[in-house]
Amino acid sequence: MLSVVALKAFTIWVGILVLAIANGALREAVLMPRLGIPAALVLSGLLLSALIIGVAYLSLPWLQIRRPMQFWAVGFGWLALTLVFEFAFGLWQGKSWPVLLEAYTFKGGNIWPVVLAVTLLAPYIAAQLRGWG
Template identity: 35%
Template sequence: MTTARGAWALGWCGIAGAAVANGGLRERVLVPRLGTLRAHQVSSGVLVATIVATAAVLQRTHPLLDREAALRVGLGWSVGTLAFELGAGAVRGLPLSDLVADYDLRAGRVWAFVPLTMAVAPMLVERLSRRRAAG
């Protein structure tokens, strides 16, 4: 039987895999059709929705029992995401300035919502499940 901690860690791995696939889809399909900026925005939105959906499924199947557990998972997911992004960027030889550019909301870049969603999605779904249980 998988522990809640293990299930949520595997959930992050699944999201990371989905993010890589999402990036490939963005570059091969969306960029030629929508342009770079709009493809970035659509792709980021799809990933945000994937994160929330994954957290909702995990909360139903392997519930986080309190706010503190949800906070720890969210922090782990967000830090893991940032570390993965920096590591993948380094492996691909991308300059840090290219990675940071995706966080520039003034330029229409919305990637900042991805690690933010990683941080808050576990807390959001845990709180919603507590409210439902309270009736």
């Protein structure tokens, strides 16, 4: 049972990753030229946060989990996958550690740490929205 939930949670995270990449493309191509960098970063972060919660809300019945510890486990899994992906992809691109870590500050409108917190909390928030908590 645990491996089935883990596989489903991983599949959902891949969907979140696709949405995050599309969100980044939208930010770069549309939001930044029209709104400027700080506003685009904030709007993009809020949009991605809403998408993550929406995906969590829609996917909870498929995951077939109901206990708070399960919501937290999925959230921690999504957060860990996101961090591993972000750092691995950044290092693969040749970015330095200081450049990678700058994304984890609130400088210039960046709210990436908020998105990470939402990623962790999304299954729990979704369960609360469904009245399962």
